Each structure stands twice: as C-alpha cells, then as structure tokens.
Amino acid sequence: MSTTPSTPAATPSPEAAPRKRRPPRRVQVTRVQTLSPLMRRITLQGAELEGFEVNDPASYMKLIFPEPGQTEPERPLPDGPRPKSMRTYTPLVVRPDAHEVDVDFVLHGVGPASTWAAQAQPGQVLFLMGPGPGYKVQLDAPSHFLIGDDSALPAFETILASLPAKAQVKVLVEVVDAAEERPLRSLAKLDIQWIPRGTDNNKAGQALEAALRQAGAPAGDARIYLACEAAAMRRIRTLLIDELGVDRSRIVGRGYWKLGTVNHPDHDYGED
Numbered sequence: 643m644s645t646t647p648s649t650p651a652a653t654p655s656p657e658a659a660p661r662k663r664r665p666p667r668r669v670q671v672t673r674v675q676t677l678s679p680l681m682r683r684i685t686l687q688g689a690e691l692e693g694f695e696v697n698d699p700a701s702y703m704k705l706i707f708p709e710p711g712q713t714e715p716e717r718p719l720p721d722g723p724r725p726k727s728m729r730t731y732t733p734l735v736v737r738p739d740a741h742e743v744d745v746d747f748v749l750h751g752v753g754p755a756s757t758w759a760a761q762a763q764p765g766q767v768l769f770l771m772g773p774g775p776g777y778k779v780q781l782d783a784p785s786h787f788l789i790g791d792d793s794a795l796p797a798f799e800t801i802l803a804s805l806p807a808k809a810q811v812k813v814l815v816e817v818v819d820a821a822e823e824r825p826l827r828s829l830a831k832l833d834i835q836w837i838p839r840g841t842d843n844n845k846a847g848q849a850l851e852a853a854l855r856q857a858g859a860p861a862g863d864a865r866i867y868l869a870c871e872a873a874a875m876r877r878i879r880t881l882l883i884d885e886l887g888v889d890r891s892r893i894v895g896r897g898y899w900k901l902g903t904v905n906h907p908d909h910d911y912g913e914d
C-alpha cells in the first residue's frame with residue numbers, strides 16, 4: 643500500500659452502499675511507480691473526484707482510456723453507449739482530501755488498459771466511473787483465505803487492510819515469476835505463498851490450482867475470496883467444494899479476466 647498518508651479503500655461498512663449511476667469524473671495521472679516488472683501503481687487525481695467514496699474492500703471502478711489517435715478520451719455521456727475502451731479496476735487507496743486514487747495495473751500484454759498503463763505519464767487524462775460494490779468481509783471471522791492471480795493483488799491488498807489483528811489470513815497468489823513478489827501488509831497474521839506460473843497466459847490458474855490441491859483443505863471456518871482468470875476460478879471453486887469439502891456459502895468467486903476475451907464483465911461470480 644502507499645506509504646503516504648492515506649485512507650485505505652478498505653474501510654469496512656456494515657451496509658451496502660446504494661447503487662446509483664454516477665457521472666464520469668475526469669482525472670489526471672500525477673504519479674507512476676514501478677512495483678515490479680509487470681505491476682505499475684498509477685495515481686489519478688482531479689477535482690472531479692470530490693465525493694468519490696469507497697466503502698468495501700475489493701470494490702471496483704470503470705476507467706475509460708483514449709482510443710487510438712486520441713490524446714484524451716471523450717467524456718462519456720452518463721446515459722450514452724458504453725465506451726469501447728472502458729475496463730474494470732480496483733480503487734486501491736483513496737485520499738479524499740487530495741482528490742486522489744491509486745490503481746495498480748498488471749502489464750499483461752496488449753489491451754487498451756494494459757497498453758496505456760505501460761506508457762502512462764503524469765499529465766495524461768482518463769475518465770473514471772463508479773465505484774461499484776466490493777467484498778462484504780466478515781470481520782469477526784477468525785480465518786480468511788485469499789486465492790487468486792496478479793490481477794487480484796490490488797483487491798487482496800484492500801481486504802488485508804480491512805482485517806483486524808486477531809484474524810489469520812492465508813494468501814495464495816499466482817504471478818508470472820519470482821520478480822513479481824513484494825511485501826504485502828496487514829494487521830492480521832499473514833501467511834503468503836507466491837506461485838510462479840511462467841509467461842504463458844494460456845496456463846493461467848494451473849499452478850494456483852496445483853498449489854491449492856497441495857495445501858489441502860482450508861480451515862473449516864475460513865472465509866474465501868477467490869479471484870483470477872474466469873475458467874480457472876470455476877475449476878478452483880469446484881475443487882474447493884467437491885474435493886476439499888468447503889461449504890459454497892464460504893466462497894466468493896470473481897472472474898477478473900477471461901483468456902481470449904476482451905473486457906470480461908465485472909459480475910462473473912462463477913455460480914453457473
């Protein structure tokens with residue numbers, strides 16, 4: 643998480659925020675940090691972030707990127723068609739007083755978001771919409787289990803920031819290789835296992851699945867947040883339920899992206 647004074651995006655809320663469409667907000671890049679070879683933290687700032695509030699960890703927002711040939715995306719009309727270059731990202735840390743939000747981007751290859759993040763520089767403009775709801779963490783649960791890939795690392799960081807010191811949390815996270823490993827912080831007792839998958843994205847989730855099978859059944863009372871490539875999420879959800887005996891009510895699954903699919907929807911829960 644950011645080392646500057648900040649309000650974690652993970653401030654827990656007892657109730658769901660009502661969903662309403664908010665107008666697009668124009669934001670500018672003010673800072674770009676390299677966290678690892680394939681992960682960049684980009685700070686977005688703008689007066690239009692006034693009132694931008696995130697209540698749950700693992701919430702999401704929509705970012706609108708410039709189309710080829712544009713220096714700045716067109717401001718979307720609130721009830722107009724969906725912009726083609728709109729993608730889903732996690733508000734990592736929100737600093738309301740500074741009108742800032744940090745976003746971590748995986749540089750996975752070609753796509754409007756990843757391509758933009760790889761070249762991002764201070765002064766560039768995006769539009770932001772949202773936020774949408776996140777994960778209702780059960781803060782009094784003694785044990786938590788976060789299973790996912792690099793795209794879910796920002797969500798995991800917001801969940802970790804929300805957990806109390808008495809909680810135990812195990813994290814299994816699949817990344818390309820060991821160069822992507824970095825410290826994650828939480829008040830909770832943290833056990834992190836980084837799992838290398840290699841550069842072939844077609845193998846997304848395979849190493850994660852194998853590591854989970856090897857780790858065996860999670861603690862019986864564990865609350866599980868599972869977020870990664872959509873097909874891998876389904877396989878791992880089935881493994882948890884059918885082989886490891888986890889009650890499905892303890893699992894929240896999210897397909898964060900899908901192999902070969904552009905702009906996978908933000909509401910893929912794998913319960914089909």
Ligand SMILES: Cc1cc2nc3c(=O)[nH]c(=O)nc-3n(C[C@H](O)[C@H](O)[C@H](O)COP(=O)(O)OP(=O)(O)OC[C@H]3O[C@@H](n4cnc5c(N)ncnc54)[C@H](O)[C@@H]3O)c2cc1C
Pocket residue numbers: 701702729730731732733745746747748749750751752753754755756757792793794796797843896897898899900901902903904905906907908909
């Ligand atoms: C709720 C939610 C929160 C998310 N938060 C974040 C976040 O904070 N940071 C983040 O980096 N991502 C996050 N994602 C994932 C992100 O939305 C997708 O990775 C998105 O598809 C990236 O857009 P793009 O324009 O780069 O690629 P697209 O144009 O959507 O896809 C182009 C190609 O790239 C492939 N692809 C897309 N994403 C990945 C990936 N991660 N790894 C490998 N191949 C990929 C697709 O299969 C496709 O073939 C989140 C997703 C959801 C649903």
